[in-house]
Amino acid sequence: xxxxxxxxxxxxxxxxQVIPPLDLTIEDGEFAxxxxxxxxxxxxxxxxxxxxxxxxSGKIMIDGEDATQVPPSKxxxxxxxxxxxxxxxxxxxxxxxxxxxxxxxxxxxxxKKVEGAAKILNLxxxxxxxxxxxSGGQRQRVAIGRAIVREPAAFLFDEPLSNLDxxxxxxxxxxxxxxxxxxxxxxxxxxxxxVEAMTMANKIVVxxxxxxxxxxxxxxxxxxxxxxxxxxxxxxxxxxxxxxxxAEKHGAKTxxxxxxxxxxxxxxxxxxxxxxxxxxxxxxxxxxxxxxxLAETITVRADGEVGFKHGDRVRLAPREDVIHRFGADGxxxx
Amino acid sequence: MSDRKLPRLLQTPAVILLLIWMLVxxxxxxxxxxxxxxxxxxxxxxxxxxxxxxWRGLGNYEFVLNSKDFLFAIQNSLLIVGSILFLTxxxxxxxxxxxxxxxxxxxxxxxLLISPFFVMPAVNAVLWINMIxxxxxGLQGLAVGGINSVIASLQNAPLVGWFFSLWPxxxxxxxxxxxxxxxxxxIMVTWQWTPFAVLIFMTSLQSEDQQxxxxxxxxxxxxxxxxxxxxxxxxxxxxxxxxxxxxIFHLSLYAEIEIVSRGNGNKNLPYLIGEFANNxxxxxxxxxxxxxxxxxxxxxxxxxMIGKTLME
Numbered sequence: 001x002x003x004x005x006x007x008x009x010x011x012x013x014x015x016x017q018v019i020p021p022l023d024l025t026i027e028d029g030e031f032a033x034x035x036x037x038x039x040x041x042x043x044x045x046x047x048x049x050x051x052x053x054x055x056x057s058g059k060i061m062i063d064g065e066d067a068t069q070v071p072p073s074k075x076x077x078x079x080x081x082x083x084x085x086x087x088x089x090x091x092x093x094x095x096x097x098x099x100x101x102x103x104x105x106x107x108x109x110x111x112k113k114v115e116g117a118a119k120i121l122n123l124x125x126x127x128x129x130x131x132x133x134x135s136g137g138q139r140q141r142v143a144i145g146r147a148i149v150r151e152p153a154a155f156l157f158d159e160p161l162s163n164l165d166x167x168x169x170x171x172x173x174x175x176x177x178x179x180x181x182x183x184x185x186x187x188x189x190x191x192x193x194x195v196e197a198m199t200m201a202n203k204i205v206v207x208x209x210x211x212x213x214x215x216x217x218x219x220x221x222x223x224x225x226x227x228x229x230x231x232x233x234x235x236x237x238x239x240x241x242x243x244x245x246x247a248e249k250h251g252a253k254t255x256x257x258x259x260x261x262x263x264x265x266x267x268x269x270x271x272x273x274x275x276x277x278x279x280x281x282x283x284x285x286x287x288x289x290x291x292x293x294l295a296e297t298i299t300v301r302a303d304g305e306v307g308f309k310h311g312d313r314v315r316l317a318p319r320e321d322v323i324h325r326f327g328a329d330g331x332x333x334x
Numbered sequence: 335m336s337d338r339k340l341p342r343l344l345q346t347p348a349v350i351l352l353l354i355w356m357l358v359x360x361x362x363x364x365x366x367x368x369x370x371x372x373x374x375x376x377x378x379x380x381x382x383x384x385x386x387x388x389w390r391g392l393g394n395y396e397f398v399l400n401s402k403d404f405l406f407a408i409q410n411s412l413l414i415v416g417s418i419l420f421l422t423x424x425x426x427x428x429x430x431x432x433x434x435x436x437x438x439x440x441x442x443x444x445x446l447l448i449s450p451f452f453v454m455p456a457v458n459a460v461l462w463i464n465m466i467x468x469x470x471x472g473l474q475g476l477a478v479g480g481i482n483s484v485i486a487s488l489q490n491a492p493l494v495g496w497f498f499s500l501w502p503x504x505x506x507x508x509x510x511x512x513x514x515x516x517x518x519x520x521i522m523v524t525w526q527w528t529p530f531a532v533l534i535f536m537t538s539l540q541s542e543d544q545q546x547x548x549x550x551x552x553x554x555x556x557x558x559x560x561x562x563x564x565x566x567x568x569x570x571x572x573x574x575x576x577x578x579x580x581x582i583f584h585l586s587l588y589a590e591i592e593i594v595s596r597g598n599g600n601k602n603l604p605y606l607i608g609e610f611a612n613n614x615x616x617x618x619x620x621x622x623x624x625x626x627x628x629x630x631x632x633x634x635x636x637x638x639m640i641g642k643t644l645m646e
Contacts (some may be wrong), residue, residue, distance in 0.1 A: 031379035052548050073554035085549035089567040098563070146553070 002063065002153035002186030003028045004049060009058035011044055011210075014328075018044055019210040021058065025205070026154075026188060026210040031180050033189045035233070036207035043158055045207070050079050050156050060090065062153060071101075075256060078147035078155040083162060084139045086131040087227045092118075092125040096145045103150075117145040122180075137168045144179070154186035161196065162190035173199060194234055198222070206230050228330040231256045237286055237301070239324070242294045252333055259286065259301040261319045264308070269317030275308045289316065360626075369393050374613055384615075394620035398610075403601055404621070408628060411602035414520055415584045415632075419577055423522040426531025426576065427569060433532075435537045439634065444536070451529040455480030459593035462522040469506035478506040489589035519590045519600060527583075531576045538572040539565070574640040581636055585629055603628060 004026040018041050026032045034042040044262050047053040049060060052074030053130040060068045067075050078099075093114055094101075100110045118124050121141040131139055140160060147155055157176070158171040161169045177200050180187050191197055197204050198218045203278065206213040206229070214226040218234075225231035231239050239256040248257045264287060265270065275294030278285055282304050300316060308314055325333040370388040381388055398404055431441055450458070463599045466473045488498040496622055509518035542565065550560050591597060591605050601609075603625040610618035 050552060052551070072552050080548065081545045081549060083543070083545050086545065086547035087546060087550075087564060090563075090572075098550070098555075102554035102559060146549075150553075228339075330447070334478050 001156070004044055004154060004186065004188070005059075005060075005061040006049070007061065009045075009048060009060060010056045011041075011048055011053060012056045015101065015327070017056075019048070022128060022210070024205065024215070026186060028186055030191065031187045031201050033178075033191060033201035034205045034207055035191055035194055036213075037233075039166045039209075040190055040207045041210035042192075042207050046079075046156050046158055046188060046190045050077055051075050052079075061149040075154040076150075076298040077156055077186060078150045078152035078154075079158065080140075080143045080147050080160045082159040084131070084143040084163075085154060086139055086142055088131055090132055091128050092123060092134070092142050092145075095131065095142055096149055099146060099150045110268075111271065114145075115148045117148045119309075120148065120182075121145050121175075136164050137172060140164065140172060141175075142175070143290060149184070151199050152185070157187065157189040159192070161189055161191070162193075169196075174198065195236060198234065206233060224332065225256075225324065226332055228256070228326050230255065231332075233324070235297045240295060240298050240317075242298075244294075246294050247325075250325055254326040254329040254330075256324040256326065257318045258322065259299040261322045262298070262300045263317040263319075264289075264300045264302050264306065264314050265317070266308075266312075267315055269315035271298075271316040271318070274316060275310055275312045275314055275315065278308065278310065280304065287314070292316070295325060339527045358480075363619045366593065366615055367623050368392075371395075371615040371618060371619075373611050373615065389614060394616040395623075396638055398620045398624065400615050401617075403606055403609075404624075406597060407603050407606040409599040409630070410516060411585060411599060414523075414587060414602060416515060417520045417579055418523050418584050419646075420530045421520070422580060423573055423576060425524070425528045426535050426564075427573070429528065429532045430535035430539055431552055434536065448487070448529045448533055450526050451527060451533070455587075455589040456524050456593060458521075459590040462525070463518060463594050464495060467507075467509040467518055467521070469508045474509075475506050478504050480633065484551050510595050510598070512595075514593035515591075515600035517586065517595045522586065522590055522594075527580060530580070534572045535569055536574050538569055542568050578636055578640060581632060582629075585632065586623075604616065606614075 006022060006024040007218065008021045008023060009019060010021050012063060024044070033111055036042050036201050044053060048055055051067070051070065055068055057278055058068070059066055062070075062075055063079070065294060071158075072320055087098065089225070096108045098116045100113060114127070116126075123138070123145060126134060126138060128144075128239075131142065134142065134298060143160070144247060149237060164172060173196060176187075176189075180200075186193045189196075201218055204218055204221050205215050208229055213233075214230045215223060216224075221230060221234045224241075226233060228241070232241070234297075235258055237259050239258050240262075242255050242257070243253065247253060271292050271294060273294075274290035276288040276297065278287045284304055285302050285306055287300045287302060287308060289300055291299050298316065325332050340527045366384060369384060369386065370378075370390045370393075372378075372381045375381050387537060429447065433440060433447065437443075453461070464472060469475045469478075485501050485503075489495050489501075491498070498575060507514055509515060537600055546564055550564055555563065585602070586604050587602060588604050588608065590602055591602065592608075594600065597605050597609060603621060606619045607618045607625065610621055
């Protein structure tokens, strides 16, 4: 259980409206990711759902019941914070048990649940340690454990991985995804990292300045971005935008083509340019092409073994079927 | 020269200075505590100059131990220090938590709260004993007098008069009396040092992690549980610091005791030393050595209790 519906929700801090009227439905069991640049209101939106901020107007429904005025502890939601927010003077066991203890649960049952959560999260060996003795990834797991034992209607994650190093982040990403598969509970996940959004979500909500720019599955957003903002935000490296004569040829103000949809070679293709920086990732190589007359830089993804050097003249062949066309208003033209 | 010698050599002047700083007074005190040394004695003028020929052995210690005030002074020292610590910590935590929330005029309230700490101890004692605690002219006397006159006038009132005639006449408490002078000192020092505790706790509260509190709110912790399980443990280190510092300071209270009752019914070890030092330097020195021992015992206890919190 955990269907969350926002109806006309707004939030203002003083005179500044950070969330203009907003409607959103998150179905039970979904993994929804709020993604957007910093300051886009995604964390505020999550805190509104959690009840840590009061809504200025509008309704928040959890499982069909109006939860707008319900205090945070009664909403049945569990949150995992960016700073983990573990209680530093309590052992891992006590940290995980804290919500149950607050719910005045029987001690034997608390022990059972804590051990169960510890097993799921591989924390068995650390139960008697304090958070200060744990690594970042382990602390994050404890925070998740504290959320799991409550058996919430939905989990809220507020940029939970941004304090971890890159390798650990990939690992934790997988763990959270697996956890979602296993528990099948609604999860709402806030991040500014579009890679996290793409890899984890069933449903991505792209936000900008409090507005929802687009909602959809990762591949929907990748294939048919509704506007220039989403097109530029989703996908890595960023989509190339081309304006001017080339765009007009396609009947648009701006056309967008993803780096992976351009073939680079020494002789074939309608566009031409000079190789600037080339980034070798092993499996792939990203070329930054200058002097093409289309845009300042065109990014192109090629196979890892393609060996153009700085200053080489190359020809580019875009795949015509995946060129995205945008009008003067920034919206997609079908 | 090995790697370690040079740094040690460079430290030497500071260490030697510190040693002299501590050792000279301590050895002089020890020396005086083993000889007869008085400031004025007409029959035995040779005792008025310190000399080994006036050796008294442990006689001074015996004299101090047998004096009627010694045990009382130790008990009283502990009573005063213990009570002040207890009160300042509780009041300090309560006030710090109260003013930690944002409210209009918070800055002014904070400055006002901290100002007692800047009053000199002697001034503090004079103000309290004369203006507030005095049974006749002080606030206490005026308040008790006022209540009594109100009751007296109500006793003649119709209908309710019989009820008020059952009331006794309130007696103001004389805080200079033998039985109460220690409480006067405890009250005034608590007033003066609570701001110190508030100041330390307040800074610590500001460093409290807000996300932890939000997590606790979501976990279903109410205001009391948040205080009990988050704020209080967070404050354990500053509480330890406040207790340690205040214990050191309050073992050597003097001005307040002098001004409230001149030691009448209320002595601590420093005050006893002061009394002996009016003439009998030997006994004063012996008491001083006892004071050093007491301070060390208290310090060991405190470090045992608190050290663990500080080391974590």
